[in-house]
Amino acid sequence: MEHQLTIVGIGPGSPEYILPAALKVIEEASLLIGGGRAIKTYAKPHQQVYKVDSDIAGLLNFVKLQLQDQDVVVMVSGDPGYYSLLETLRYEIPTESLRVIPGISSFQVAFSRIGIPWQNARLISVHGRAPDLSAIEYETGRVLSFLTDGKNHPAQIAGWLQQRGWPLRTSVWLCRNLSYTDETILTTTLEETLKVSGFDSCVMVVME
Numbered sequence: 001m002e003h004q005l006t007i008v009g010i011g012p013g014s015p016e017y018i019l020p021a022a023l024k025v026i027e028e029a030s031l032l033i034g035g036g037r038a039i040k041t042y043a044k045p046h047q048q049v050y051k052v053d054s055d056i057a058g059l060l061n062f063v064k065l066q067l068q069d070q071d072v073v074v075m076v077s078g079d080p081g082y083y084s085l086l087e088t089l090r091y092e093i094p095t096e097s098l099r100v101i102p103g104i105s106s107f108q109v110a111f112s113r114i115g116i117p118w119q120n121a122r123l124i125s126v127h128g129r130a131p132d133l134s135a136i137e138y139e140t141g142r143v144l145s146f147l148t149d150g151k152n153h154p155a156q157i158a159g160w161l162q163q164r165g166w167p168l169r170t171s172v173w174l175c176r177n178l179s180y181t182d183e184t185i186l187t188t189t190l191e192e193t194l195k196v197s198g199f200d201s202c203v204m205v206v207m208e
Contacts, residue, residue: 010078012078113175154193
């Protein structure tokens with residue numbers, strides 16, 4: 001396979017947070033693959049585009065076919081190394097044909113907003129998956145952070161944490177639409193999070 005597949009992290013969403021190296025690759029691409037919002041934000045009229053949907057098998061077939069004739073750039077939110085298409089594509093494409101450009105993670109932005117170091121935090125994605133409940137047991141001084149969704153939302157997660165021994169006074173930060181003009185940071189407690197709504201897709205930080 002002569003052509004190259006580049007997987008580019010576009011950060012949390014706003015173009016202000018994309019790395020220059022990633023933007024350069026995107027602007028020079030002849031074929032861009034990504035979600036609807038990424039395509040709308042970055043694609044130029046002269047570029048061929050392919051919007052990612054739930055048909056991952058179709059995406060894989062398309063990428064393999066296109067790599068026979070041209071380079072391909074795939075845009076993923078956040079950083080490619082954390083629950084992105086990289087996990088799927090790396091098993092389908094020869095290593096020598098694969099390049100990865102990092103991006104700023106939503107976790108990084110969330111922790112910077114609330115001014116807390118994240119080197120000791122346990123990062124957990126419950127976006128489309130349930131967590132290993134044994135991994136969220138209460139420990140003094142423990143810091144957890146979750147990527148949430150409409151099913152595994154903050155109120156649901158707060159219930160799991162309460163069952164695992166986390167005190168109701170535990171501090172919680174709900175970070176929604178990070179990097180966008182409507183960004184919202186809610187500082188609250190585990191007790192209040194049990195009944196919170198409107199933060200289905202966010203970064204949730206928990207620290208006792």
